[in-house]
Amino acid sequence: MTEAPASPNFGARRGGARPELVVLHYTGMASCAAARARLCDPAAEVSAHWLIAEDGTVEALVPEEMRAWHAGAGGWAGFTDVNSSSIGIELANPGDAPFPEPQMTALEALLGAILARWGIAPQAVIAHSDMAPGRKADPGPRFDWARLARQGLAVMPAPGGIAPPVTAAGFLGMAETFGYPEAPLEVLLAAFRLRFRQRHAGPLDATDMALITDLALRFGADGGSWRSS
Ligand SMILES: [Zn+2]
Structure with a gap:
């Protein structure tokens, strides 16, 4: 029982x-x-x-x-x-x-x-x-x-030499590929930094682009690599 x-x-x-x-x-x-x-x-x-x-x-x-x-x-x-x-x-x-x-x-x-x-x-x-x-x-x-x-219980970016152009559309596209829902750039950027670039402020920059691109390429759900449904 x-x-x-x-x-x-x-x-x-x-x-x-x-x-x-x-x-x-x-x-x-x-x-x-x-x-x-x-x-x-x-x-x-x-x-x-x-x-x-x-x-x-x-x-x-x-x-x-x-x-x-x-x-x-x-x-x-x-x-x-x-x-x-x-x-x-x-x-x-x-x-x-x-x-x-x-x-x-x-x-x-x-x-x-x-x-x-x-x-x-x-x-x-x-x-x-x-x-x-x-x-x-x-x-x-x-x-x-x-x-x-x-410990393999979450993921963090390790962008190495990735240097994509800094554009809002590019950031939004990579964020969506990684898993984020649709939201305005400033809202998504704040949520992303809260987790991956804590306490950083200011406009979208090359570091944000490198980090989100690495996350999207290695862990994005689009490829169906981890989602079962
Ligand atoms: Zn909560």
């Missing part, structure tokens, strides 16, 4: 969808307990599959087979009902704090297990801000994506 899920906020994955993405979030609340209460409150109508506290405690809130309510409007690599096609992980963090070592270690163990369990590629581990540019900013500029990438 299995225990009842901690959160009542879930449904069936639609259209036979299975998890093909992992979306990382921060809770943006003062405490993990407050976040847990909200993620389990039927009136809030939000949830995630997993919640990881600052001390590394991992709690399952919704079974991975089910559709949790963490992503909302947005898209990635052609997925438009991201909740049906993803697993959501909430990291307890008020939004402006560093992510403590025990929390990152717990996330790495959990991510490794999820990717193996569902056959998910590292390029399909994304930020909430990636799939909802302009609307969401989590897990934010303090999250260490390079650390995950070093």
